[in-house]
Amino acid sequence: MQQGKQRACEELRLEKSPTGIRGFDEITQGGLPRGRTALVTGGPGTGKTMLAMEFLAKGATEFGEPGVFVSFEETPDELIANSASLGFSLPELCESNRLYMDYVRVERSEIEETGEYDLEGLFIRLSHAINTVGAKRLVLDTIETLFSGLSNAAILRAELRRLFRWLKDKGMTTIVTGERGANSLTREGLEEYVSDCVILMDHRVTEQVSTRRLRVVKYRGTEHGTNEYPFLISDRGFMVLPITSMKLDYAAAEERISSGIPRLDAMLGGKGLYRGSLALVSGTAGTGKTSVATAFADAACRRGERCMYFAFEESAQQVIRNMRSIGLDLGRWVEKGLMKIIGQRPTVHGLEHHLMTMQFMIDDFDPAAVVVDPVTNLTQVGAISEVRATLARLVDHLKSRNITVLFTSLTPGAADEEMTNVGISSLADTWLLLQNLETAGERNRAITILKSRGMAHSNQVREFLLTGKGIDLVDVYIGPEGVLTGSARVSREADEKAREAALRLEIDRLEADRRKRRALLEEQIARLRSEFEGEEKELESRIRLEKLKMETMFQKKKEMGISRKAET
Amino acid sequence: MKDENNGEVWELRLYVAGQTPKSIQAFANLKRICEEYLAGKYRIEVVDLMENPQLAQGDQILAVPTLVRKLPPPIKKIIGDLSNTERVLVGLDVRQV
Numbered sequence: 247m248q249q250g251k252q253r254a255c256e257e258l259r260l261e262k263s264p265t266g267i268r269g270f271d272e273i274t275q276g277g278l279p280r281g282r283t284a285l286v287t288g289g290p291g292t293g294k295t296m297l298a299m300e301f302l303a304k305g306a307t308e309f310g311e312p313g314v315f316v317s318f319e320e321t322p323d324e325l326i327a328n329s330a331s332l333g334f335s336l337p338e339l340c341e342s343n344r345l346y347m348d349y350v351r352v353e354r355s356e357i358e359e360t361g362e363y364d365l366e367g368l369f370i371r372l373s374h375a376i377n378t379v380g381a382k383r384l385v386l387d388t389i390e391t392l393f394s395g396l397s398n399a400a401i402l403r404a405e406l407r408r409l410f411r412w413l414k415d416k417g418m419t420t421i422v423t424g425e426r427g428a429n430s431l432t433r434e435g436l437e438e439y440v441s442d443c444v445i446l447m448d449h450r451v452t453e454q455v456s457t458r459r460l461r462v463v464k465y466r467g468t469e470h471g472t473n474e475y476p477f478l479i480s481d482r483g484f485m486v487l488p489i490t491s492m493k494l495d496y497a498a499a500e501e502r503i504s505s506g507i508p509r510l511d512a513m514l515g516g517k518g519l520y521r522g523s524l525a526l527v528s529g530t531a532g533t534g535k536t537s538v539a540t541a542f543a544d545a546a547c548r549r550g551e552r553c554m555y556f557a558f559e560e561s562a563q564q565v566i567r568n569m570r571s572i573g574l575d576l577g578r579w580v581e582k583g584l585m586k587i588i589g590q591r592p593t594v595h596g597l598e599h600h601l602m603t604m605q606f607m608i609d610d611f612d613p614a615a616v617v618v619d620p621v622t623n624l625t626q627v628g629a630i631s632e633v634r635a636t637l638a639r640l641v642d643h644l645k646s647r648n649i650t651v652l653f654t655s656l657t658p659g660a661a662d663e664e665m666t667n668v669g670i671s672s673l674a675d676t677w678l679l680l681q682n683l684e685t686a687g688e689r690n691r692a693i694t695i696l697k698s699r700g701m702a703h704s705n706q707v708r709e710f711l712l713t714g715k716g717i718d719l720v721d722v723y724i725g726p727e728g729v730l731t732g733s734a735r736v737s738r739e740a741d742e743k744a745r746e747a748a749l750r751l752e753i754d755r756l757e758a759d760r761r762k763r764r765a766l767l768e769e770q771i772a773r774l775r776s777e778f779e780g781e782e783k784e785l786e787s788r789i790r791l792e793k794l795k796m797e798t799m800f801q802k803k804k805e806m807g808i809s810r811k812a813e814t
Numbered sequence: 815m816k817d818e819n820n821g822e823v824w825e826l827r828l829y830v831a832g833q834t835p836k837s838i839q840a841f842a843n844l845k846r847i848c849e850e851y852l853a854g855k856y857r858i859e860v861v862d863l864m865e866n867p868q869l870a871q872g873d874q875i876l877a878v879p880t881l882v883r884k885l886p887p888p889i890k891k892i893i894g895d896l897s898n899t900e901r902v903l904v905g906l907d908v909r910q911v
Contacts, residue, residue, distance in 0.1 A: 350876060351874050352876060357891045357892070358890070358891065358892040358893070358901055358902075358904065358905030359893050360892060360895070360902055360905070361843075361894035361895035361896060361897035361898060362839075362895045362897070363877040363878060363879060363880075363893045363895065365876060365877050366831040366863070366877075367829065367831065367863060369831075370831060370864070370867045370870050370878075371870045371871060371876075373867065374867035374868055374870070374871075392876075396877065396893075
């Protein structure tokens with residue numbers, strides 16, 4: 247209870263002003279401190295101005311808080327042009343009185359200083375700007391320029407201190423940008439004046455690939471992530487990738503979904519994959535990884551779910567064309583809007599950038615299934631440890647959203663097949679291994695389940711057939727010579743068929759024989775019976791004759807007795 | 815040389831923010847310098863930004879007091895209370911005249 251109270255107090259004390267920047271509000275737990283000044287610092291070209299501008303644009307469009315942008319470096323025209331590429335129109339915001347831009351130019355060569363002065367002019371300009379649009383948010387980008395324009399640093403420092411206090415009194419949520427110094431956060435030590443929130447931005451290039459990162463150095467009175475968070479500046483604005491889902495606390499679904507291959511579902515405990523799990527399909531080149539992935543994607547669409555397919559080696563059209571050859575028509579799902587195929591080479595961007603773009607695309611499309619084919623292509627753009635960490639992040643993010651994921655992983659031919667070179671197998675819940683078995687002068691595909699968490703799964707190797715009607719799994723022939731696949735299996739099966747046919751023939755022959763003998767017997771019986779019947783009739787007529795004779799004899803005796811008048 | 819500048823009018827604008835000691839000081843200093851060096855060919859306009867805040871943007875006023883030499887071109891700016899006459903004259907390019 248006490249904790250609750252404390253928290254309530256904290257919330258009262260620290261109201262936040264949401265920036266509306268994707269991911270940023272999550273890592274700062276709500277945005278920037280409302281009514282206070284935050285310092286955004288970093289080297290040149292790290293995106294400070296863009297962050298600040300987006301803060302104002304989102305404030306104006308999404309939170310009903312007009313803003314003032316005071317630029318000391320770029321003219322409004324330059325700002326408008328730069329921001330247009332990020333997807334917001336500043337002139338529109340200015341016309342509707344939701345944004346006020348003021349360009350403050352200080353040119354040392356034009357200015358002569360003599361005697362005492364103060365920066366009241368700047369205060370008046372700010373005040374005028376704030377009143378014009380009723381601003382709640384303010385950006386000073388970058389006020390340090392004043393130090394190069396005006397020589398009296400003592401006055402400047404005193405005035406800056408006064409300025410920040412004045413902004414606080416006015417309740418302006420302010421972003422002050424600063425250029426990073428050699429040994430300090432900002433060249434002129436702005437961090438001395440801004441003590442509530444400091445954000446450090448960074449842009450580094452490793453192995454020719456650039457990554458932007460951001461860190462909350464300080465945020466007084468609030469719990470904040472202390473990590474470096476990757477961010478990107480895209481045509482949809484500024485986005486930070488929050489790494490919040492590393493907790494492994496997502497719910498585990500009981501629901502099972504089809505992998506798209508009925509026989510494979512049977513191998514997976516008879517029910518298929520768990521929803522929200524990660525399936526990894528690994529194998530060397532040409533083992534049919536993409537086909538398995540496509541069948542999975544197709545099955546998702548068949549269920550009426552959305553599926554996002556990242557193809558790192560083929561264009562969307564190519565995937566559709568190739569998969570048609572095994573009887574999977576992805577085109578119709580794309581047309582229906584159920585499937586989105588993104589064909590892109592990962593080397594185009596840095597890894598972080600890439601994963602972030604993927605994550606945001608996924609969040610926008612909201613699919614139930616995601617396919618990355620092949621995930622190993624991402625290793626081309628980053629060190630393995632980094633790839634592993636970022637992939638784990640992506641997977642956790644997807645799992646927390648109950649999205650079923652399928653990664654394919656290309657194993658180099660020479661390497662151990664039960665190894666994925668990204669080292670992501672530990673992330674996978676179900677791991678399917680596709681192999682090429684080379685016997686009797688041919689290569690045949692085989693599939694095995696290496697692991698599948700939380701289900702009884704088959705331990706059998708199955709032959710994997712790609713037919714015009716789709717994917718089929720058949721039992722391999724296991725004989726004295728070992729596992730047989732392909733034509734060896736087929737010939738072995740033919741042998742068996744022949745043997746079976748011979749037996750069947752023999753059975754048929756015996757059966758016919760039996761029938762014939764029986765018929766013969768029946769015939770004999772019938773003949774004997776008819777013979778007997780003839781004899782019987784003859785005998786019967788003789789019996790009748792003899793009886794007649796006897797009767798006549800008896801009659802004659804009687805008549806004679808009467809004539810002799812004999813006594814009876 | 816004198817003839818050349820005879821027809822020329824020095825148009826000066828002093829930006830202040832309210833009647834502060836600094837602005838009063840600056841105006842007094844300016845008046846004195848002009849009388850001494852530009853007698854009869856100057857015009858001073860005082861702009862109080864407290865009353866007309868929107869005027870600050872046009873001349874890029876940041877510090878007050880700021881003296882802007884509108885004419886003759888190019889535009890020159892001197893900030894401060896103008897207490898150093900030497901610097902004001904350099905700033906206004908009066909010496910070369």
